[in-house]
Amino acid sequence: MSRTSDPAALERLDIDRFVDWPAPYQYCLTCGLCAGACPVAGIDDFDPRKFVRMVSMGMEEELVEARWPWICTMCGRCDSVCPMEIGISGMVRNIRGMRERDKVPGGLQKGLEQVEKTGNVLGLPKEDFIFIVEDVAEEIAEEPGFSGFKVPIDKEGAFILSTIHNKLINTQNEDLKHLWKIFYAAKEDWTITSDYWEGVNWGLFTGDDRAMRMMVERIILQMDTLKIENLLWPE
Amino acid sequence: MERFGTFTIFDILIKYIKEGRIRLDKSRYAGRRVTYHEPCNYARKSEATFGYGYYEEPRWILSQCVDDWVELQPNRRDQICCGGGGGTLLTGYNEERIRYGERKIRQIRQSGADLTIVPCHSCHGQIKGVKDELGMPDLEVKYLWELVADCLVMEE
Structure with a gap:
C-alpha cells in the first residue's frame, strides 16, 4: 500500500x-x-x-x-x-x-426558506389556499352520501387539527378527499387551518433542527390559539 | 408536547372502526391482489426513535378492507426502502432514486399484487413515480386512508 x-x-x-x-x-x-x-x-x-x-x-x-x-x-x-x-x-x-445551506441539493432548502417566509412550501397565499380547499369540499359534497360536506377551517375548539401535505394542495387535490370523507363519515369534530397548514417538515431531511422546531412551534401556536387538544399529522 | 394529544393516521382509523363510527364494505376490492408496503418512518425508524414501530396497526386496518392481501418479503422491520426516503424525491439525484426503486418493484412483482397500499406520501410518490419505468405500469398505488375511504358504507 x-x-x-x-x-x-x-x-x-x-x-x-x-x-x-x-x-x-x-x-x-x-x-x-x-x-x-x-x-x-x-x-x-x-x-x-x-x-x-x-x-x-x-x-x-x-x-x-x-x-x-x-x-x-x-x-x-x-x-x-x-x-x-x-x-x-x-x-x-x-x-x-x-x-x-446554499449547497443543500435540489429543492429542499428553497422549500424550507419558502416555509419560513410564507408558512408553506408552495408560498401559497391564504386566499388561494382557501379557494382550493373549498373547491375540493364542493366536489365531495356532490358525491352520494356526502351531501352536507363542508371543510372546517380554523374551527375553534375542534377535537382534532389535521395538517396537510403541500402536494395535495399543489397538484394532487383529489387526494385531499379521502381523509376528509372519513372524518365526515365518522362525524368527527375536525379542522384544518388557513395559516400554518403545512405538514411537511423538510428540516428532517436537511438536518436542520432549527427549521423543524420553527414549524412545530407554529403548529403548537395554532393549537393554542384555536384551543385544540389533539393533533393528527398524516405526513 | 404533553399538553396535546396526538394521533397517528393508524390510531384514528382504528378508533373509528372499533367504535363503529365508520362501516367498511370488503367487497369493493374483492378479486384484487393487494399488498402493503411499510414506510421506514412508521416502522423501524419509529421503533428506533420512539421505542414503538407501527407494524400491526396498518395490517389490521388493511384486513378490515380486504380479505385477500399478501405480505411483501421481507417485511416489518426488514422491509425494503422504496427509495423515496430521506428527501430523495427532492434532492435531484433521480437516476439513483429510480435505481433504488428496482428492488421495491421486484418485491411487489414477486408478491403478485396489482394494488399496493402505503400510508406515506413519500413512498406513494416514489412507487407511483417509478412503476412505469420499471415495467409495472398497471400497478395501482393507494394511500391506506384512500382504501378506507373507498370502502366506506354511507347511509342515504
Whole structure:
C-alpha cells in the first residue's frame, strides 16, 4: 500500500472531531451487515462502513462535500441490523446538517426558506389556499352520501387539527378527499387551518433542527390559539 | 408536547372502526391482489426513535378492507426502502432514486399484487413515480386512508 501523497490530508484527520456525537462509531466491526441491508450500497461506491470509518477519522470536509449523505435514503435498515447499535442514519443526518445551506441539493432548502417566509412550501397565499380547499369540499359534497360536506377551517375548539401535505394542495387535490370523507363519515369534530397548514417538515431531511422546531412551534401556536387538544399529522 | 394529544393516521382509523363510527364494505376490492408496503418512518425508524414501530396497526386496518392481501418479503422491520426516503424525491439525484426503486418493484412483482397500499406520501410518490419505468405500469398505488375511504358504507 502506498502512503498518502498529501501529508496535509493526514493532518486534517481528527479522531476527536465527532466525539460528542452519541453514536458509538468507534465500535464499528466493519462486519458488513449494514452494507448488506443498505439500498444504496454500491451506488457511487457508497458503503455505510466507509462512511462510519470516515466519521471515526474525523474527515469532516470530505464527508460534508460528499454526495453520499444525500443519496442515502436514511431508511435505517443499517441501524436495525447493526450489532454495535451505531445509529448510522442519524450520523448521515448530522453530516447533512453541516453542509452550507446554499449547497443543500435540489429543492429542499428553497422549500424550507419558502416555509419560513410564507408558512408553506408552495408560498401559497391564504386566499388561494382557501379557494382550493373549498373547491375540493364542493366536489365531495356532490358525491352520494356526502351531501352536507363542508371543510372546517380554523374551527375553534375542534377535537382534532389535521395538517396537510403541500402536494395535495399543489397538484394532487383529489387526494385531499379521502381523509376528509372519513372524518365526515365518522362525524368527527375536525379542522384544518388557513395559516400554518403545512405538514411537511423538510428540516428532517436537511438536518436542520432549527427549521423543524420553527414549524412545530407554529403548529403548537395554532393549537393554542384555536384551543385544540389533539393533533393528527398524516405526513 | 404533553399538553396535546396526538394521533397517528393508524390510531384514528382504528378508533373509528372499533367504535363503529365508520362501516367498511370488503367487497369493493374483492378479486384484487393487494399488498402493503411499510414506510421506514412508521416502522423501524419509529421503533428506533420512539421505542414503538407501527407494524400491526396498518395490517389490521388493511384486513378490515380486504380479505385477500399478501405480505411483501421481507417485511416489518426488514422491509425494503422504496427509495423515496430521506428527501430523495427532492434532492435531484433521480437516476439513483429510480435505481433504488428496482428492488421495491421486484418485491411487489414477486408478491403478485396489482394494488399496493402505503400510508406515506413519500413512498406513494416514489412507487407511483417509478412503476412505469420499471415495467409495472398497471400497478395501482393507494394511500391506506384512500382504501378506507373507498370502502366506506354511507347511509342515504
